[in-house]
Amino acid sequence: MSVLVDEVMKLSPPPSDQKASSKDFQSDQDVRWCPGCGDYSILAQTQRVMPDLGIPRHRMVFVSGIGCSSRFPYYMNTYGFHSIHGRATAIASGLKMARPELSMWVVTGDGDGLSIGGNHMIHLLRRNLDINVLLFNNQIYGLTKGQYSPTSEKGKVTKSSPFGSIDYPFNPAALALGSSATFVARTLDRDPKHMQAIIKRAAEHKGTSFVEVYQNCNVFNDGAFFQFTEKDTKDDTVVYLEHGKPLTFGKEKDKGIRLNGFSPEVVSLKDGKWSVNDLLVHNEKDTTLSFILADMTYKAGLPRPIGIFLAIDRPVYEQEMVRQIVFAQEKRGDGDMVKLLNSGDTWTVQ
Amino acid sequence: MAEKTIQNLEEVTIRFAGDSGDGMQLTGTQFTNTTAILGNDLSTLPDYPAEIRAPAGTLFGVSGFQIHFGSTEINTPGDQCDVLVAMNAAALKVNLGSLIDGGTIIANSDGFNDKNLKLAGYASNPLTDGSLQKYHLHSVDITKLTGLAIQDMNLSSKLVDRSKNFFALGMMYWMYNRPMESTINWIEKKFGNKPEIKEANLRVLKAGWNFSETTEIFAVRYEVGPAKLAPGKYRNITGNQALAWGLIAAAKKAKLDLFLGSYPITPASDILHELSVYKHFGVKTFQAEDEIAGVTSALGASFGGALGVTTTSGPGVALKTEAIGLAVMVELPLIIVNVQRGGPSTGLPTKTEQSDLLQSLYGRNGEAPVPIIAAATPADCFETAFEASRIALKYMTPIFCLSDGYLGNGSEPWLIPDYNALPEIAPKFRTEKEGFFPYSRDEQTLSRPWAIPGTPGLEHRIGGLEKQHITGNVNYEPLNHEFMIKMRAEKVERIANEIPLAEVEGDSQGDLLVVGWGGTYGSIKSAVAHHRQKGNSVFHLHLRWLNPMPRNVGEILYKFKHILVPELNLGQLVKVLRAKYLVPAVGLNKIQGLPFKSVEIENKIEEILRGTK
Numbered sequence: 036m037s038v039l040v041d042e043v044m045k046l047s048p049p050p051s052d053q054k055a056s057s058k059d060f061q062s063d064q065d066v067r068w069c070p071g072c073g074d075y076s077i078l079a080q081t082q083r084v085m086p087d088l089g090i091p092r093h094r095m096v097f098v099s100g101i102g103c104s105s106r107f108p109y110y111m112n113t114y115g116f117h118s119i120h121g122r123a124t125a126i127a128s129g130l131k132m133a134r135p136e137l138s139m140w141v142v143t144g145d146g147d148g149l150s151i152g153g154n155h156m157i158h159l160l161r162r163n164l165d166i167n168v169l170l171f172n173n174q175i176y177g178l179t180k181g182q183y184s185p186t187s188e189k190g191k192v193t194k195s196s197p198f199g200s201i202d203y204p205f206n207p208a209a210l211a212l213g214s215s216a217t218f219v220a221r222t223l224d225r226d227p228k229h230m231q232a233i234i235k236r237a238a239e240h241k242g243t244s245f246v247e248v249y250q251n252c253n254v255f256n257d258g259a260f261f262q263f264t265e266k267d268t269k270d271d272t273v274v275y276l277e278h279g280k281p282l283t284f285g286k287e288k289d290k291g292i293r294l295n296g297f298s299p300e301v302v303s304l305k306d307g308k309w310s311v312n313d314l315l316v317h318n319e320k321d322t323t324l325s326f327i328l329a330d331m332t333y334k335a336g337l338p339r340p341i342g343i344f345l346a347i348d349r350p351v352y353e354q355e356m357v358r359q360i361v362f363a364q365e366k367r368g369d370g371d372m373v374k375l376l377n378s379g380d381t382w383t384v385q
Numbered sequence: 386m387a388e389k390t391i392q393n394l395e396e397v398t399i400r401f402a403g404d405s406g407d408g409m410q411l412t413g414t415q416f417t418n419t420t421a422i423l424g425n426d427l428s429t430l431p432d433y434p435a436e437i438r439a440p441a442g443t444l445f446g447v448s449g450f451q452i453h454f455g456s457t458e459i460n461t462p463g464d465q466c467d468v469l470v471a472m473n474a475a476a477l478k479v480n481l482g483s484l485i486d487g488g489t490i491i492a493n494s495d496g497f498n499d500k501n502l503k504l505a506g507y508a509s510n511p512l513t514d515g516s517l518q519k520y521h522l523h524s525v526d527i528t529k530l531t532g533l534a535i536q537d538m539n540l541s542s543k544l545v546d547r548s549k550n551f552f553a554l555g556m557m558y559w560m561y562n563r564p565m566e567s568t569i570n571w572i573e574k575k576f577g578n579k580p581e582i583k584e585a586n587l588r589v590l591k592a593g594w595n596f597s598e599t600t601e602i603f604a605v606r607y608e609v610g611p612a613k614l615a616p617g618k619y620r621n622i623t624g625n626q627a628l629a630w631g632l633i634a635a636a637k638k639a640k641l642d643l644f645l646g647s648y649p650i651t652p653a654s655d656i657l658h659e660l661s662v663y664k665h666f667g668v669k670t671f672q673a674e675d676e677i678a679g680v681t682s683a684l685g686a687s688f689g690g691a692l693g694v695t696t697t698s699g700p701g702v703a704l705k706t707e708a709i710g711l712a713v714m715v716e717l718p719l720i721i722v723n724v725q726r727g728g729p730s731t732g733l734p735t736k737t738e739q740s741d742l743l744q745s746l747y748g749r750n751g752e753a754p755v756p757i758i759a760a761a762t763p764a765d766c767f768e769t770a771f772e773a774s775r776i777a778l779k780y781m782t783p784i785f786c787l788s789d790g791y792l793g794n795g796s797e798p799w800l801i802p803d804y805n806a807l808p809e810i811a812p813k814f815r816t817e818k819e820g821f822f823p824y825s826r827d828e829q830t831l832s833r834p835w836a837i838p839g840t841p842g843l844e845h846r847i848g849g850l851e852k853q854h855i856t857g858n859v860n861y862e863p864l865n866h867e868f869m870i871k872m873r874a875e876k877v878e879r880i881a882n883e884i885p886l887a888e889v890e891g892d893s894q895g896d897l898l899v900v901g902w903g904g905t906y907g908s909i910k911s912a913v914a915h916h917r918q919k920g921n922s923v924f925h926l927h928l929r930w931l932n933p934m935p936r937n938v939g940e941i942l943y944k945f946k947h948i949l950v951p952e953l954n955l956g957q958l959v960k961v962l963r964a965k966y967l968v969p970a971v972g973l974n975k976i977q978g979l980p981f982k983s984v985e986i987e988n989k990i991e992e993i994l995r996g997t998k
Contacts, residue, residue, distance in 0.1 A: 037667070038640040040690045040837065043814050048841035062846070064858070093841045098685070101849075108846050109859065114838035116688060117848025119711050122681040125673065129682030130838070132669055133644050133689040137838050155681075158674040356669060363664035370666030372637050372804045375630065380567060381620045381801065382422050384611075 036136075044136070048091050057082040060092060062112040068103060073224035073250035077171060078110055080230045088138070088238050095138045098127040100147040103178050103252075104171035107142040121152025124159040124168065131164045135353040138238070139166040145186040146176050149205050153185070160214035162352040163242040169234070170247050172207060175256035193255075208329040208344055211245040212322075218244040219325065219344040224251055225264035229275075229341070236343060242351050263339050276328065276342030281314035284338050291315075292337075299331055301338070319346045390605045391562070396455025397609055398463030399557065401550075402480045403472030403496075405448040406438045408550035413450025414796075415554055419567045420454045421621035421798050424611030427454035428763075428907060430462035430980065431794040435651070435734045442496075442504040447479045456610040460907035462795065464982035468560075470553050472496050472527070474505035489521045491556065493549070495528035523602050527552050527593075534592035535585045544582065548589040555593020561607050565590060615800060622799040624763035624792035625652075628722060629659035631770030633666055636692045638771075639778055639810040644691040645670045646682035648701065651734040652790040653724035656696045676704035680721065684708060687717040688847070690814060690837035692774060696722040698790075699741045700731065706749055712783035713753040713873060715847045716824075716833050718812075719783040720773050721755075724793040725903075727978045736978025737790035739903050740954035745785040746932055746961070752870045754877040756780070757931040759787035761906035764799035766792060769929070771807065776880055778812040781832040787931075789953075791980045792904045818842035823857035831876040833857075881933040887926060889941055895922035897993055898945035900970065902928045902958055905951055905981055912986035916994075923990055931958070939966045947993050949973060951986050 036044070060082040068074045085092070095113040099105035101120035108115030114137075118126050123141045131139050141148075148156050148170045159166065175193070176182040182195040183202065190199040211219045218240040222233040230248065237244035249260040262268045270286040282292035283304070291314040292299045302309040318324055325345035331337045364370075399416070403409045410431055417429050432449040439446025453463030468489045471477040473496025484490065497512050511517050512524045531549040532542075551572075558565050568590060576583035597603055622630075636643035647657045649672070661670040669691070673679040680695040687693035695705065702709075702723050712719045725741045727733025745757045756776060760769035766788055773786040815821060815834035823845045824833050836843040845857065853860035854868055889898065890910070901909040906927050916923040926941060928934060942948055942962065948970035950959035956972035963970055973989045975981055 037642040037690070039812070039814055040642070040839070043690070043816060043837060043840050046816060046841055091841070093844055094839055096838045108848070111846075113844050115844075115846035115848075116685070116715075117846060117850065118681070119707050119849055122677060122708065125678035125681040126685035126688075128678070129644065129646055129671065129685030129693070130689045131685075132671060132682070133642060133686035133691040133693075134838065137689070154674055155678055158678070360664045360667060360669070364667075367665040370633070370637070370663060370668075372634055372666075375633070375663075375666075376801050376804055377618065377620075379620050380418055380422050381618050382424055383618050384424060384614045384616050 040134070048093060055086040055092060057086060060085045060112050062110050064109045066110050067106065069254050071253040072103070073173065073252070074103060074107070074171065076224045076227060077169065077230065077248055077250065078107065080227050081169070081234060082111070084231050084234045084238070087235060090138045094136065095140065096127070096130060097140045097142055098123045098130070099142040100152055101178070102144040102147040104142055104144040105147060121147055121150070122155060123147070124152060124155040124166070127166050128159055128162070128164055131166055132353050132356055135165070135357060141166055141168045143168065143170050145170065145172045145174060145184045145207070149207060149210070150185045157210070157214040160211055160216040160243050160245060163217055163349050164352045165241055165243070167237045167244045168246065170207060170245065171250040172247050173250045173252040173256055174204075174259050175252050177252050177255055181255040204333070206329060206332045207247045208332060209326070212325050212329055212345060216245045216345070217242040217349050218346050219329070220245070221247045221249070221341050221344070223249045223260065223264050223341060233343065236346070240346060242349060263341070272338050273341050274338040276317045276319070276340050276344065278317055278319045278343065281311050281316050283311065283314065294327070297327060299327060299337060301336065319343050322347065389603070391608055392605050393608050393610070395457050395609070396453065396459065397468065397561065397607065398451060398453040398466040399468040399470065400449055400451040400466040400480055400483065401470045401553065402447055402449040402476035403550070404439070404441050404476070405434050405436060405446050406441065407448065407472050408547065409448045409450050409472070412550045412554045413452060415568045415571065416557060416563070417452050417796055418621055419558070419563045420452065421619070422567055423563060424614070425454040425456065425609055426459040426612035426614060426798060427452060427621075428459050428462045429453075429796045430791060432979070433735050442473055442475055442501045444475045444479055444505060447476050449476070449480060454609060456612050458612065460911045461983055462980065464984050470557065472549070472553065474501040474507055474511070477511060478505045478507065484520065486519055487521070489523070490517060491523045491525065491553070493527035493553070494524045495526050525602065530592065530596060531589050534588050538581065538585060540581065540585055544585065548585050551586050551590040552593035552596075555590045556597045559594045559597035559606070560603060561609060565594065614798065617800045619798045619800055621796050622764055622767075623655070623794060623796040624760065624766040624788055625655040625724065625794065626659055627764050627799065628760070628766035628770045628786070628788060628793070629656045631767040632660070632692070632694055632720070632774060633663055633668060634767070634804060634807060635771045635774030635810055636668070637666065638807060639692060639774070639812050641690065641692045641812065643668045643694065644683060644686035645694045645696065646673050646679040646686070647671070647696045648673050648676045648679045650676070650698045650701050652726055652793045653696045653698045653701070653722065655793065656722065656724070676701040677708060680705040680708040680719070684712050684717060684719055687719050688715075688838070690835070692720070692778065693718065694720040694722065696724070698724050698726045699728045699744065702741060702744060702748070709755060709783050710749045710751060710753045711849045713749070713755060714849050714852070716781045718777040718781055720770070720777055720786055721783060722770070722786045722788065725787060725789040733978040735790065737904065737980060738953050738976065738978060739789060739905070740957065740976070741787070742902070742931060742954070742957040743960070745787065752874065754874050754932070755783050755785055756877050756880055756933065757785040757787060758929060759903040759931060760792055761903065761927060761929065763792050763795045763797050767799070767802070775808060775810045778810060779832065780830050780876060780880060781835060782877060787903060789904045814840065815843065816840055822855045823847060824852050825855050831872065831879060878933050881936050884930050884933070884935055886937045887928065887935040887941060889924050889926050891917065891924040893941070894944035895924050896945070897923045897947040897949060897990060898926055898942065899923065899949045899951065899986070899990065900926045900928065900958070900962065901951055902931055905953065908981035908983045908986055909951060911983035912990060915983070915987055916990055921990070921994055923994070928958070934965075942966050942968045942970070947971070949989060949993060951981055951989070953981070
């Protein structure tokens with residue numbers, strides 16, 4: 036750390052920062068999302084979780100790109116950077132490398148993070164910087180008023196696809212796993228408790244945390260996830276992934292997922308053929324299993340997996356960078372500019 | 386053994402040319418370092434193809450390295466060469482045009498077999514058909530002699546082939562009376578753990594020397610005495626290395642960490658390579674996934690209080706454009722280094738050009754002023770990068786630091802600066818909570834406060850949307866927008882308050898002023914000097930700052946009857962000068978991927994003066 040930054044980090048925080056409440060994380064700016072937008076819930080859950088992390092807000096940075104979700108930093112009373120389309124992950128990476136001690140958050144959407152910013156996203160995930168990514172997936176372009184997104188379902192009729200979209204959608208969780216992410220989770224805007232738990236786990240994870248949040252856009256794609264969030268359907272359409280527990284679902288928890296070869300299938304626990312012991316038990320440390328679970332996402336007849344697909348440890352990029360610097364300094368001593376300038380073949384003119 | 390004549394020369398230009406796999410760049414660099422240590426002034430021009438190993442013997446696979454050195458002041462790599470070392474027929478064909486009449490050719494006769502001649506498009510062998518009569522031709526079977534020197538080592542023919550450039554180097558060392566120690570040391574270090582290759586190269590180098598000493602082929606040896614350079618300690622340095630060191634020095638002075646976000650691109654990659662070595666200086670280098678991540682990661686690092694830098698060439702700048710606009714809006718320091726190359730598009734990756742001036746000035750959406758500083762010579766890249774950093778930090782602005790392929794790869798002797806005497810760079814992080822607003826401004830520089838994440842009580846948000854004056858809140862009001870546009874322009878304009886006034890080399894008025902910028906400095910200087918020696922009223926104005934320009938540029942321009950602006954583009958600076966100062970400046974334009982020969986500028990000056998008289 037440079038001398039000047041070091042001086043800043045030694046400053047003691049004002050007393051008000053010491054026992055923060057969710058209110059302390061609310062900025063003075065009016066929130067300007069459409070009334071009824073799923074983003075409100077994500078903002079509220081995030082602000083609720085923040086005080087529990089024990090990190091003072093002046094050491095937190097929220098970085099975003101462009102899109103509805105990307106207005107998020109304006110509403111957080113932390114440091115924030117509302118940048119350009121798709122680049123939040125790259126900006127956050129640079130900031131994290133420069134300042135590994137900061138708590139870094141990227142807020143992005145399905146367009147910002149997976150379309151224009153898809154490249155930076157996959158590279159962040161493989162490098163594994165300690166950055167938390169909240170990807171609001173509403174399966175539509177909201178800010179540009181309703182074009183299909185890279186997660187929109189095939190056949191979707193939008194302003195830019197009047198005859199139905201011919202694009203096949205990304206499966207964000209599978210994409211993240213394919214990019215060697217170390218933490219991949221999915222949660223729902225209408226399940227506050229679950230979201231809070233996931234955000235907290237994401238914050239605690241050392242390495243890049245990829246959290247896909249199913250978020251309702253009530254203006255351009257209303258109800259896209261209602262089957263997973265509304266009372267009368269959700270029990271039969273969602274399976275919650277819990278580490279060490281068998282995959283059961285249904286109102287009476289009378290259905291489960293078992294593996295038939297490598298393929299998950301739904302079985303009934305009522306007819307006596309299968310019992311809980313036959314079911315797939317979730318293990319968030321198992322990379323192979325995580326791919327199988329993520330692959331359930333668009334499969335007909337299977338419930339949508341929600342929860343943590345994978346949470347494993349791998350060296351963190353910015354720490355490796357620091358390690359090389361410390362090693363070089365131990366070996367060669369702190370860089371001396373005068374010595375450097377006078378190094379190599381030199382000669383003197385009298 | 387006949388006694389050899391020794392002839393004194395003031396200056397010489399040698400061109401080494403061969404296949405891109407023949408090691409001509411290495412040979413040239415070794416000759417250059419040795420020559421530098423001897424105290425000659427020098428200038429070099431590496432000229433190599435974009436293909437790493439183009440098919441052997443082809444015209445497009447020819448790689449060249451030209452060095453101009455002397456006991457006098459040397460400003461250019463030389464318009465024409467006095468000696469051409471041609472390792473094969475294609476190398477001769479491509480380079481013969483740049484050899485002076487009566488010049489010397491040292492040709493590797495083994496590189497002129499039927500296949501080579503056919504690939505080079507020769508109907509008959511120029512070494513034997515008498516077509517080279519106006520030159521001093523020395524045809525030597527370098528390949529065979531190399532093989533003989535190491536025949537007892539039983540090396541593969543491939544390894545023998547790879548050593549032959551050292552034979553040529555040994556010959557040139559003998560011919561120009563240069564000591565071999567520097568190269569011997571280099572070989573010993575470089576191939577320390579490959580004893581066979583080390584031994585072979587050493588033997589071949591000495592064989593080249595001994596061959597020249599013993600045989601009757603060369604009747605004359607040349608002596609080029611040391612140049613009268615200013616007293617002090619020197620080293621030889623390339624532009625890319627000097628630029629990297631300038632950045633490190635600036636960060637060190639500023640007590641900041643240097644962060645480089647970069648994506649490999651010719652001819653800028655060597656800056657990334659160079660900086661990645663200096664981890665013990667706390668330098669963080671990040672090879673990003675693309676050009677955009679290179680610049681945005683650097684901007685992110687700047688937000689965090691580092692000296693953020695991105696290095697690239699023209700096509701890379703095109704990709705970074707949107708992020709540079711963001712840097713203008715969020716007003717954070719950011720150095721964008723553009724080592725310009727031939728464009729448009731992929732263009733001529735390994736060749737030089739100055740065609741990104743207008744891109745630097747105007748290549749962004751919206752009114753997005755960015756200061757621009759350009760290096761004049763390879764060694765000047767150090768000071769240019771240092772100054773760019775100082776201004777970026779002081780004014781909280783992105784800045785273009787322009788170099789070009791010729792400067793980046795070229796080298797010259799450098800009077801090593803006294804680090805402690807370099808200007809102070811003293812950035813301050815805002816820490817007082819009282820009265821903090823993200824977009825309040827320093828009265829003198831108009832820069833906004835740098836409040837880095839981690840500072841208690843100064844939590845704030847920045848971004849690409851228009852800012853309200855002072856508070857920095859998102860604001861769409863018409864008058865605020867216009868105010869902020871003008872504020873950002875004024876901030877950049879105010880840099881002119883502290884940059885040195887432009888100085889004309891020579892007089893302050895006269896018939897013709899030659900105005901240049903960037904890497905054409907040396908050619909223009911030589912051309913103007915020749916005319917001055919003839920008593921012509923011709924003067925030279927070099928612009929280091931292109932945006933803002935020094936306050937007195939207009940004043941100077943108005944004092945001359947004619948203004949000539951030589952540029953390696955279709956006329957970019959001349960366009961700006963004409964628009965800004967309403968002067969009838971004319972351009973001299975060359976877009977061939979090569980630097981100006983000073984004679985080209987001299988002739989144009991002549992033409993203008995003849996029209997006047």
